[in-house]
Amino acid sequence: SYELTQPLSVSVALGQTATITCGGSNIGSKNVHWYQQKPGQAPVVVIYGDGNRPSGIPGRFSGSDSGNTATLTVSRVQVGDEADYYCQVWDSDTGGVFGGGTKLTVL
């Protein structure tokens, strides 16, 4: 079955750039989606496909993927960006696959 690997946690100073990785076999050939989940809330998509942002998501959020790694970048991090972030792809055998999630902490 297809698996996605994320770091458990990432910490970044206020105003700096946070980078969250998502590892998977040949993930660069797949559409990667990123979700932000705050405590007690449903996830919200922040990046979909090849780095596209839904309306309402700040331009500080960007995504890329190549080879075996996808990356979510959050520039000029704000306190409000503290959340859990999940990567997700669709696999022909497994169906929907989520990474284990990364907790972003703003210092």
Next chain:
Amino acid sequence: QLQLQESGPGLVKPSETLSLTCTVSGGSISSSNYYWDWIRQPPGKGLEWIGSIYYSGTTYSNPSLRSRLTISVDTSRNQFSLRLSSVTAADASVYYCARQRGSNGPLDYWGQGTLVTVSS
């Protein structure tokens, strides 16, 4: 604005069947190129995709749950449903329904989630 709302019992006994319904408002469940998904999240843990259905009735499911899972759609009521049989404590989770945009697209609208506890 599209809205999804989960409903169903919050408490299920071990070995019984968990049944949830997702009601879609503000849009048609029969719209082409959209799939309708179930996702769950055990308390304090990550997201797990359960399965999805197209308005035509075609279903897709997580291989680990396939033998216990039934997903159905009622286009006349703009609803889709989940049934998971023979539940155990491991099935206790917040269950979300969501809309999937395209076969490889994002889950772009989510319900608020409903907590299901498994206990006798």
